[in-house]
Amino acid sequence: MRRKMKGTAVFLLGMMLGTALMHMDSGGGARGADIQTSAEKTAVEKEGLEQEPRKIALTFDDGPHPVYTPKLLDGLKERGITATFFLIGRNAEAYPDVVRRIYEEGHLIGNHTYSHVRLSDLTEEEVRREVEQTSNLIEELVGEPLIYIRPPFGDWKEDIDCGMGVIPVWWTVDSRDWETGNAAEIVKRVVTQAEENDIILMHDWYESSVDAALQIADILEQQGYEFVTAEELILP
Ligand SMILES: [Zn+2]
Numbered sequence: 001m002r003r004k005m006k007g008t009a010v011f012l013l014g015m016m017l018g019t020a021l022m023h024m025d026s027g028g029g030a031r032g033a034d035i036q037t038s039a040e041k042t043a044v045e046k047e048g049l050e051q052e053p054r055k056i057a058l059t060f061d062d063g064p065h066p067v068y069t070p071k072l073l074d075g076l077k078e079r080g081i082t083a084t085f086f087l088i089g090r091n092a093e094a095y096p097d098v099v100r101r102i103y104e105e106g107h108l109i110g111n112h113t114y115s116h117v118r119l120s121d122l123t124e125e126e127v128r129r130e131v132e133q134t135s136n137l138i139e140e141l142v143g144e145p146l147i148y149i150r151p152p153f154g155d156w157k158e159d160i161d162c163g164m165g166v167i168p169v170w171w172t173v174d175s176r177d178w179e180t181g182n183a184a185e186i187v188k189r190v191v192t193q194a195e196e197n198d199i200i201l202m203h204d205w206y207e208s209s210v211d212a213a214l215q216i217a218d219i220l221e222q223q224g225y226e227f228v229t230a231e232e233l234i235l236p
Contacts, residue, residue, distance in 0.1 A: 053226035054196040059084040060204040064098035075214040084230040086150040089114030089134030103142040108229035110148035171201035177209040186212035
């Protein structure tokens with residue numbers, strides 16, 4: 001809710017700025033009693049929207065990790081960056097304080113199943129257990145239900161949620177950070193691919209991934225990107 005309001009506020013601010021610019025323009029007198037056409041207005045509004053920062057989302061799967069996730073949270077906090085964490089239920093159960101901290105610091109939490117399984121290999125009852133057990137225990141910790149799921153291995157098919165209504169979240173840039181312990185390599189792989197509205201997949205289960213993520217954040221921020229949750233990029 002808070003995030004949506006923020007989006008609306010930015011939009012309204014943009015509209016107000018656009019209106020102010022129009023007034024300045026028409027009141028400047030340079031063009032005399034010239035009446036602004038609707039085409040001109042549209043151009044001003046469009047320009048205002050184009051000046052908004054390009055959005056991008058960092059997403060982290062498989063945590064929380066007792067050491068690396070807090071390290072990542074420290075770095076994100078320092079930079080004022082919001083991210084998305086798809087948590088494995090059994091890890092959330094083992095490290096509840098880290099789960100609470102993720103939530104309290106304004107990040108979005110999603111479901112990554114209880115024991116990191118291929119959902120399509122399971123019976124309906126098993127799928128339900130993997131998903132609901134995770135949702136329930138995280139909801140108990142943070143006081144808010146989970147809406148989103150990132151299926152392990154991207155393994156998902158229509159109706160696999162058995163009517164539970166969870167929304168799958170994919171990614172558009174795969175860091176393949178689990179392949180290497182070399183942070184520089186991960187940074188290069190991500191920043192050379194990253195574009196506006198991308199959802200970047202990483203794992204806060206490795207120290208090299210956390211180091212890389214913070215470097216990626218600095219580089220992309222310098223390039224004018226604004227970090228948002230995955231939710232902000234998938235909502236219509
Ligand atoms: Zn995973």
